[in-house]
Amino acid sequence: MDQALSRKQFDLLEALALSDAAMTQRDLATATGHSLGTINRVMRDLNRMGYTHGGAVTPAGLEALEPYRARRAVFIAAGFGSRLVPITFNTPKPLVRVHGTRIIDTLIDACLAAGISDIVIVRGYLAEQFDQLLYKYPMIRFIENPIYNEANNISSALVARYLLSNAYVFEADLLLSNPKIIRKYHYRSDFLAIRKERTDDWCFTEKNGVITEEKVGGINCWQMVGISYWNEADGRQLAQDIADVYATPGGSERYWEQVPLVYRKAHYAVEIRECFDEDIVEIDTFRELKAIDPTYDV
Secondary structure, three states, X not given: OOOOOOHHHHHHHHHHHHXXXXXXXXXXXXXXXXXXXXXXXXXXXXXXXXXXXXXXXXXXXXXXXXXXXXXXXXXXXXXXXXXXXXXXXXXXXXXXXXXXXXXXXXXXXXXXXXXXXXXXXXXXXXHHHHHHHHHOOOOOEEEEXXXXXXOOOHHHHHHOHHHOOOEEEEEOOEEEOOHHXXXXXXXXXXXXXXEEEEEEEEEEEEEOOEEEEEEEEEEEEEEEEEEEEEOHHXXXXXXXXXXXXXXXXXXXXXXXXXXXXXXXXXXXXXXXXXXXXXXXXXXXOHHHHHHHOHHHOO
């Protein structure tokens, strides 16, 4: 995608567009991390371009942000959730309730709050149970993954591969407590991650904010969160690369994100977008579920 806005112009326009109140230049510096001198200079540029006026975004400024807007959310929700047995014997993991709320609802609600109403769920295990979501979210579309039990989650990405431009991709079993980490606008493709001194989980290394390696376990790295965003061009490239990697020997056993981050990483420059432990949690085991929601401890 040709970048019509510089990164600094984007940062200021985004902050102004999403703010509920007027922002001073000091507010903008705090929100964007740019210096007051940079804010002053970029605001002059935006005023001259007609994108801002009187400290507010103009209709032309909102139009300039449109190429960066998230338009769709794709949920990878076909798996069995074996580590959460026995509860997943009868309920897909994304539909498990925590304090009375289904796990996936926390993600869908955050998408809707960010103006993302094109919601696609790739389902497989106990697929018909996902129909219950339609009572609350009638806009949901379903895609069936008929081989979810024969392949890794790359098979879910494969059946949804033509829907990944300007789109979030979610692991559907993440319990979200801070909906604001789901953003309306993105300058480039990115992956949410948590800064860690040490982790045994899947993690990233980076250079200048761009992911350079995905691996299991590391020191002074970024722990992967299963939420990513893909811009228009990268989404089109993913459609081809996912199919190509899936067709290679052993390709059906890959995790879908290994396509852009490992096997075809030369095609992408995926940024890290920071979040924090308190923003989101992946409930991996039934013991962890009981620790979060004592009603299961019976």
